[in-house]
Amino acid sequence: MYLDEETYEEIKGEVAHYLVQCGMSYPLNADEFARRMEIKFIPYSELGNDAYIEAMRTSRDGFLCEKNCSYTYIFFNDERMKERQDMSLLHEIGHQVLDHNSTPNKSDDVKEAEAKFFAKYAKAPMPLIHLLPIVTTDTIQKAFGLSREAAKYALDNYQKWLKRFNGTYTDYEQKILSLKRDGLNAYIEELKIQKNRHSVRYQLMERQKHNLNLARKSRGQVVSLQGYKSAIVQRNLYEIQQITKFGGVM
Numbered sequence: 181m182y183l184d185e186e187t188y189e190e191i192k193g194e195v196a197h198y199l200v201q202c203g204m205s206y207p208l209n210a211d212e213f214a215r216r217m218e219i220k221f222i223p224y225s226e227l228g229n230d231a232y233i234e235a236m237r238t239s240r241d242g243f244l245c246e247k248n249c250s251y252t253y254i255f256f257n258d259e260r261m262k263e264r265q266d267m268s269l270l271h272e273i274g275h276q277v278l279d280h281n282s283t284p285n286k287s288d289d290v291k292e293a294e295a296k297f298f299a300k301y302a303k304a305p306m307p308l309i310h311l312l313p314i315v316t317t318d319t320i321q322k323a324f325g326l327s328r329e330a331a332k333y334a335l336d337n338y339q340k341w342l343k344r345f346n347g348t349y350t351d352y353e354q355k356i357l358s359l360k361r362d363g364l365n366a367y368i369e370e371l372k373i374q375k376n377r378h379s380v381r382y383q384l385m386e387r388q389k390h391n392l393n394l395a396r397k398s399r400g401q402v403v404s405l406q407g408y409k410s411a412i413v414q415r416n417l418y419e420i421q422q423i424t425k426f427g428g429v430m
């Protein structure tokens with residue numbers, strides 16, 4: 181389900197606001213984010229049998245539960261892959277931040293789409309993807325700790341973002357760029373070295389090609405001393421002359 185452009189912008193603004201407020205860094209630690217948002221989270225594995233069955237019936241990933249005004253609880257399935265658990269946590273934080281429990285006029289589909297987008301954007305925001313020296317599904321996946329599927333989605337969105345990007349960042353993008361990113365920077369350095377190595381190998385290949393061309397050219401020059409135009413014709417004629425000189429048959 182697609183939301184309108186204005187809603188996407190609002191959600192990105194909310195993501196940036198809460199990330200800054202909680203002093204988060206990249207790669208984003210979803211557990212820590214929930215903790216700093218003062219959301220209590222309870223893994224399914226800590227639930228008793230009946231509660232576990234009830235929780236699984238509610239959602240295989242996780243759900244949000246506002247018991248009272250002072251605390252929000254996120255129940256999440258900790259048997260899922262880590263990437264998926266992170267997304268579930270962020271998804272539930274999204275429901276909380278976007279005030280979905282007190283907006284009865286929004287349909288469940290809209291709320292779900294909003295929370296999903298919140299999670300995906302928080303995990304891999306476009307201005308941070310833009311810092312990667314090599315942007316592929318693979319590098320996005322590694323840099324931000326995403327599943328393959330989520331990384332493909334992020335790459336797709338990044339390419340769309342890049343088409344619109346004119347070198348200036350929005351306010352919320354600047355906020356995101358102001359966050360600490362020690363872990364991400366370490367990976368960026370690794371990618372820089374990798375990219376450099378690639379370009380050195382590329383330059384070497386170019387040099388070899390160039391040398392080969394030089395060799396070909398100089399061979400041509402020797403032959404062209406005999407006054408012929410095409411190097412290939414020259415060589416053929418030269419060989420023919422050699423053969424006939426030694427009594428070969430044409």
Ligand SMILES: [Zn+2]
Nearest residue numbers: 271275292295
């Ligand atoms: Zn949801």
